[in-house]
Amino acid sequence: MIDHEAIGRISARYGAKPARLVGMLRDAQSEFGSLSPGVIDAIADELHIPRVRVESTASFYHLLHARPHGAFELLFSDNIVDRFAGSREALAYLCERLWVEPGKVSEDGLVYVDTTSDIGMGDQGPAALVNGRALPALDKNRLDLVATLVRENRPLADWPPMLFEVATNVRKPGPLLGEDFEPGAALARAVALKPEGILAELETANLRGRGGAGYKAAWKWASCRKAEGAAHYVICNADEGEPGTFKDRVLLQTRPDLVFEGMTIAALAIGARQGVLYLRGEYLYLLEPLEAALARRRAANLLGDAILGDAAFNFEIEIVLGAGAYMCGEESGLIESLEGKPGKPRNRPPYPDKSGYLNQPTLVNNVESFACATRIVERGGAWFAAIGTPKSTGTKLISVSGDCQHPGTYEYPFGVSVRQVLADCGAKAAQAVQVGGPSGTCVPWREFDRRIAFEDVPSAGAFMVFSRERDMFDVARNFSHFFAHESCGFCTPCRVGTSLLANTMDKLAAGKGSAYDMQRMQMLMRVLLSMSHCGLGHTAAKPVVQTMAAFPEAFERRLRKLDFEPAFDLDAALGTARMITGRDDDWAHIVSAE
């Protein structure tokens, strides 16, 4: 029996707004153990919305599930860096200690262990989530402790806090991560500058977005300011789902005021009264400290009504949690999610600056972009423009992980060479770096003098180091599975293409590949690039094709033949049909051409 009062309480927590359906579903799952058909019905009734809408949203997000996952759900981060750090062995060890099979609930209904996409902890893996809370640096001792705590059925509140301590690992601080910041200092200057002055500073700074595409912030802010609508919104994109990226996590952990102040300055510039920080579900542990930072800002009159004593300056920030979907990092998918829907991308144009959240003008920027905006307003656009290169101004936060001695977050002026970063992080014998995550660029050792900059190797932040001992085919295969898993299924080229690509990589891994398969993957890339609806599909084949070009030997040694080799034995597959029809003559067999 579903406790309808509990559903009512959950709904009230979110103002009974269908737009906050993802949050309600998260809470209902915590309360009832799963999103069973009864829970879905009750939520639909409570919100007076069609059941199918609740169900389609619930089934879209990886962290939501229709069946119970036991009292403890443990999800191991599964990007390639985690795997090289031993995540698969750690998972197997824990399963053995708990007598449970991966992907199945234990017989006593106590525990469920499985993998999930990258959880933003590449500098301290192997890592996992337990009931949504992060468990970094899982060595054997910690896994033993976790197994004991689970078997004793101890509530998470009683687990030793050190298990949940997420290190910041700031290795090279700069203006964003290292230098002091007085909350309110930039905001006071913004009030004096007025919106036109703020936009002028951004223009002088030549700030380009740090979330991937590198769009000019001054243009986006000015266009959003000009757009007509009943309300304007500011959204900070803290979805950070690109494997190998964790710099936004570190900024939010160490410098929340830089980010919130940037959002507040943006509100002043575009005329918004409401902002949202969309926090990826995997960063649940950041929610409490971030709420505390917002409370401090309200108490200091840096947020809320009449900010800094200006009766016309009113702005609030709400933090909204995602529920596990890479697509929600794409700005229109994010907005759909914020409206309580599956995070599928919208048709564009119109872009969010004209018609975004609730179809109103909406400014979406990355966490790091807002932090940069704060420094620009505080110190001036000219100061910012003097850092980096003319086309890529300012500093860039880089999340370094993989085969190096000092993984963590590094802040460099744009234009730093890949070689320099490798030297600083203590990477010996690197053969390649994946810059910007799976959708970024594979830089082989021959090209280590290339520079991190929009005009050379652009990066949303990830810098995954692979030593000569690593098989680059494994890297590309892991990335192909990531995209197949994260494709939202909206358009056929991507839904089918990403699966075909991952299956072909599996076929090669099984030693059944041929030159034909290599050509087919090139063809798939062309289809994905030209026919997909959004950026995920456009880049999905990039890691495979780039790795194939840079490390052809990693692929070629897996090829059995130069012509086509089927992935499975077709003749054997017809065995059941032969049995049913009672035929076993020559004509009932597939005859090999050999």
Ligand SMILES: Cc1cc2nc3c(=O)[nH]c(=O)nc-3n(C[C@H](O)[C@H](O)[C@H](O)COP(=O)(O)O)c2cc1C
């Ligand atoms: C599949 C996909 C995933 C994305 N994930 C993120 C993300 O996690 N964080 C982010 O800031 N931008 C992400 N983006 C880019 C956003 O759509 C958007 O361009 C960005 O948030 C704008 O902010 P910026 O101009 O400050 O970079 C993603 C784009 C695509 C296509």
Ligand code: SF4
């Ligand atoms: S390209 Fe992929 S992720 Fe993007 S809309 Fe199509 S199916 Fe969804």
